[in-house]
Amino acid sequence: MTLRIDVITLFPGLFPGPLAESIPGRALSRGLAQLRARDLREWGLGRHRSVDDYPYGGGAGMVLRPEPIAAALDAIDPLADTGTPHARRILFDPGGRLFDQALARELAGEQHLVLVCPRYEGVDDRVRALVDLELSIGDYVLSGGELPALVLIDAVLRLLPGAIDEASPIEESFSEGLLEYPQFTRPAEFGGVRVPDVLVSGHHAEVARWRADQSLARTRRVRPDLLDALPGWYTPPPTPRLSPRRTGAHGRTPTSTSTPEADSE
Numbered sequence: 001m002t003l004r005i006d007v008i009t010l011f012p013g014l015f016p017g018p019l020a021e022s023i024p025g026r027a028l029s030r031g032l033a034q035l036r037a038r039d040l041r042e043w044g045l046g047r048h049r050s051v052d053d054y055p056y057g058g059g060a061g062m063v064l065r066p067e068p069i070a071a072a073l074d075a076i077d078p079l080a081d082t083g084t085p086h087a088r089r090i091l092f093d094p095g096g097r098l099f100d101q102a103l104a105r106e107l108a109g110e111q112h113l114v115l116v117c118p119r120y121e122g123v124d125d126r127v128r129a130l131v132d133l134e135l136s137i138g139d140y141v142l143s144g145g146e147l148p149a150l151v152l153i154d155a156v157l158r159l160l161p162g163a164i165d166e167a168s169p170i171e172e173s174f175s176e177g178l179l180e181y182p183q184f185t186r187p188a189e190f191g192g193v194r195v196p197d198v199l200v201s202g203h204h205a206e207v208a209r210w211r212a213d214q215s216l217a218r219t220r221r222v223r224p225d226l227l228d229a230l231p232g233w234y235t236p237p238p239t240p241r242l243s244p245r246r247t248g249a250h251g252r253t254p255t256s257t258s259t260p261e262a263d264s265e
């Protein structure tokens with residue numbers, strides 16, 4: 001199944017932008033999703049295809065009028081079209097629900113997403129009634145909804161079946177409510193810090209235990225709020241200590257205390 005994504009924007013040239021490369025680029029070229037940027041001015045009013053106006057009550061900046069957005073939504077996602085499920089309509093807004101991995105996973109299961117990207121001072125408040133979800137990507141103000149849309153689309157595309165190695169999203173940060181364990185590659189020693197011996201030991205079960213242990217410890221250290229958010233019935237993965245006498249494939253002793261990201265519980 002192909003996920004259809006329509007983006008309503010005043011700057012369609014910003015798409016696909018970074019989504020043309022790497023994992024999202026491959027997901028799009030493989031047909032896992034179809035991305036279309038729609039120019040809001042197509043539904044603009046009058047000869048000048050106007051989409052904005054001054055705010056009632058005065059104040060700085062311009063506000064996007066509701067009619068062009070309503071017309072764009074009707075054209076892209078006609079509610080009267082029986083047999084086709086209504087798209088998930090999303091409006092980007094700094095006051096919206098914070099976008100997270102759980103929501104990315106949920107959206108990756110949809111058939112059709114319509115993303116509304118406001119500019120200027122935002123939208124006329126009556127637009128909120130036309131969407132299913134208002135989303136924020138963090139407590140800061142950007143110039144428009146396009147960057148949040150790119151963020152959302154990237155996060156969703158990599159979760160589509162066939163986009164990346166099946167195991168990757170399972171082990172990534174947030175997938176089990178925890179951050180990912182520390183990762184290492186060559187060289188075996190850098191800046192006076194050696195790769196923990198367990199990772200070169202060849203003992204898959206011990207590597208898995210070390211990673212579970214580190215994942216929990218790192219989350220506890222840098223994002224304890226994630227642990228608080230876990231459901232009451234959740235049992236963190238077992239975190240057995242490794243034998244301190246075990247040596248790795250290169251005969252080195254474990255060096256977890258000299259590894260910056262590796263926590264000892």
Ligand SMILES: C[S@@+](CC[C@H](N)C(=O)[O-])C[C@H]1O[C@@H](n2cnc3c(N)ncnc32)[C@H](O)[C@@H]1O
Nearest residue numbers: 092093118121122136137138141142143144145
């Ligand atoms: C300059 S902002 C408008 C800010 C608005 N006047 C306010 O104070 O909340 C223009 C648009 O960028 C988008 N935007 C800005 N920051 C965002 C964020 N953190 N998350 C999601 N969308 C954001 C929203 O669509 C917003 O309407």
